[in-house]
């Protein structure tokens with residue numbers, strides 16, 4: 001049979017932060033799939049464990065053979081069973097024995113090999129013949145928090161969404177133009193700015209959160225006017241990183257301000273209204289479903305309130321969020337949950353409840369382009385994968401190729 005697995009190979013490769021991660025090759029009788037796993041810096045505490053004790057070297061020296069002997073002879077189309085086998089091999093609840101990065105890279109490489117065995121691209125294998133939507137790229141413009149150095153803003157990600165773009169090429173180049181525009185605007189606020197960038201390719205300015213918000217909005221407006229399309233600002237606040245559980249407050253070190261949950265709700269609501277934010281991710285600590293629910297009830301009709309550390313791509317946590325009306329969007333990062341089939345189950349649940357799934361990169365990435373295919377195959381209306389930088393454009397340029405292949409491409413539907 002074309003899709004029977006004949007070989008599984010695991011190797012150690014570099015990620016964009018210079019750390020080791022895993023890349024997996026799966027060979028079937030008539031196909032081949034390769035996938036690599038990324039790593040986070042501001043990780044949610046309920047994510048699966050990325051690497052076993054001993055790290056990538058242990059995976060290559062000990063785990064590879066165990067996985068290969070289990071998977072050789074299985075049908076690559078049977079991804080759900082393969083993912084279950086990987087969980088059995090691991091034997092822990094959080095994938096700490098063989099690592100969630102191992103299982104997710106195997107799972108994605110299996111899917112790619114299955115698609116290749118049928119001579120179709122992964123997005124079509126996952127989404128079927130009707131697939132025709134490209135995701136709006138949520139582009140990272142300025143970095144702060146855990147993705148930047150000292151003196152950067154506390155807010156982790158200042159993003160933009162080119163919501164008026166008619167196609168993916170226009171959207172991707174609009175984001176790149178905003179990124180360029182911001183360099184000059186930062187220099188006007190920070191005369192010592194040397195053009196330094198953070199983990200995801202956004203600029204790292206030594207300016208206050210307020211100044212960053214102001215120039216982010218200005219860049220959207222100016223580039224939007226120049227290009228004749230609407231570009232809206234967005235944020236990832238990664239507020240778990242700001243939350244101090246002892247003080248029960250969010251600490252904004254750059255601004256020298258502390259906010260309790262009530263003040264944080266008002267602060268974020270005010271930002272959304274002042275700057276007409278399209279999307280705000282993780283405005284509260286990962287355990288604060290109630291804070292999320294209060295904000296969503298106030299502004300959910302005009303802004304996407306997205307859970308990343310809150311949900312960690314986990315179906316059970318999403319179910320809790322749905323019951324509490326905690327959010328209207330969810331970040332989808334396959335390595336938070338450790339397999340493609342579980343990732344898909346979470347996307348499906350989100351869609352059933354009108355929660356917008358946003359397929360996303362991690363701050364530590366590789367040149368792997370798989371998430372571009374997941375976003376199209378799952379019909380995710382947005383993808384978060386940076387704006388510039390080799391490991392970020394690997395995904396963006398793949399979206400350009402996918403758009404070219406689709407007979408009637410259109411931008412995503414919310």
Ligand SMILES: C=C(OP(=O)(O)O)C(=O)O
Pocket residue numbers: 039040041042043044236238308331360361362363364
């Ligand atoms: C991409 C993110 O960062 P990390 O990969 O560090 O979790 C994020 O928080 O959305």
Ligand SMILES: [Mg+2]
Pocket residue numbers: 236238281282308309331
């Ligand atoms: Mg996030």
